[in-house]
Amino acid sequence: MTKDTTQWYASWFDTPYYHILYKDRDYKEAQQFMDTLTQYLNLPEQASVLDLACGKGRHSLYLNTLGYDVTGVDLSENSIAYAKQYENDSLRFEVHDMCKPFNKTFDAVFNLFTSFGYFEHEADNLRTIEAIKANLNTYGFGVIDFMNTDYVIDNLVTKDVKTVAGIDFCQERYVKDGYIIKDISFTDAGKDYSFQERVKALTLSDFMELFDKAGVYLLDVFGDYKLHSFDKQSSERLVMIFK
Template sequence: MSTPWYATWFNTEFYHDLYRHRDEYEARLFIVELCRKLGVQEGERAMDMACGRGRHAKVLSEQGLQTLGVDLSPESISFASQFKNERLEFKVGNMLEALDFGAFDWVMNLFTSFGYFDDDGLHQEALNHMAHSLKPGGKLVLDYMNSAKIAAQLVPENVVQTDMATYSISRKIENSIIVKRIKVSHECTLDFFEERVRAFSKDDLHTMLVNAGLEHVQVKGNYDLSSYEELDSERMIFIAQKPLS
C-alpha cells in the first residue's frame, strides 16, 4: 500500500515553507474570538486534532485550556513539543483510530485538517472518533474550506517564489476532490507533491456531524465567526455539541 499523500507532504520542509504565511497572529485572533464567543472556561480540556506544529494548540493553552495537540506526523509533534508546559502537551495520534486520550470539553479540527481520504466512510469514521472523545455536552469545532467558493473561483495555475524554492502549482477538481499538484524547484533538483482534499458541501458536513451523534450544529463563514454565505464566505466553521445524555 502506498503512503498517503499527506503523510509524505506534511513531513517536508517545503510544505512548511510554502504555507509559512499561515502565521501565529491569524491563529491567535481566531482562537481568542472563538473562546470568547463560545464561552470557553479556564481549566476546560481541549484537543487540537491534526495540530501540525502546534500553532493553534499553543494559543488554546494560553486561553487557560488544558490542551492536548494530536497529529499523525512524528516530525510535527517533535517540533511542537518545544512549546510543552503545564497546560500543553502533544502526542502522536491518528484520527482514523480510536483516540484513547480521555474525554474533552472541546475537540478542534482546524485549518482544513480533514477531507484527505479517498473513502468517505473513513471521513465519517474520523468524525466519529472525534465525537467519541467529547464529554457529554462537549463541542466539536470543525474549520473547513468553503468548497463552493473555491470551486467557483479556482485558480488553475500559479507560481510561488520563496528563499527556499520555487513552487509551480496547478489546481483542478476531479470527482469532487480539489487536486493541487506542486512542482518544487530547489537547488537544481525537482520534487513533485500532491494535495487531494474532498470538496465537501455544507450539507455534506452537517449530515456527517449528525451521523457522528452530534446536535445543535451551527456553521459560521469566517474566522470572525460571521454568518455563512455560500459563494462569499472564506470558511465553513462548524460547531456541534455532544448530547448531555
C-alpha cells in the same frame, strides 16, 4: 523526479518543503479566531481542548496561553517532534490518527484550517466525526473549520508560482473525482520534486449527512473567523460547531 501521491498527507506534511511553502501563514488571524471562538463557546477556565491535526502546534500554543489545558495530535511525526519542544504541564503533543478516538474526553475538540477530508476512503471521514464525538465529554463542543468548497471552486486560481526561500513552487489547482487537488512541483539543490494535496470537496450538506450518521448535532454554522453568518456563495470558510 521524486513524486509521492499515495497518502499524500503522510508524506508531504512530513517534508521540510511543506513548512517552507506555508511559512507565511497568518498567526495573528489564527489567534484572533481562537479568541473569538473560545469566547463564543464560553469554555470554562482551564478547559481541556484537543487540537486535532495540529501540525506544528500554532493553534495549540496560543490556546495554552489563554489558560486552557491543550493536547495537540497529528499524524506527522516530524511536526509533533517539533511541537514537543513547547510542552509544559498543560500542553502536550502526541502522534495520533484522527480517525481513531483519543484515550480521554475533552471540553472541546478543534479541527482547524481545513484539516479534514484528506482520506482515500469515504468511511474515514465518518470515522473521524465518530472519533470526535467519542472524544467529547458531556458538555463538550466539536468544531470543524473547513474551506467553503463552493467559494473555493468558484474562485480557483488554476496556476501560479510562489517563490519562498529561493524556491519556485509551481502550483496547479483543479477539481477531479470530487476532490480539490493541488499539484506542487519545484526544484531544490538540483533535484526535482513533485507533491500533491488532495482534499474532498465537502459541502455543508455533506457534513450534515456525516453528522447525522455519526449521531452528532450541528448547533451553529459560520462563514469566517469572525463568526459572521455563512453564505454559500461569498463565505471563505465553513466553521461548524456541534455536539
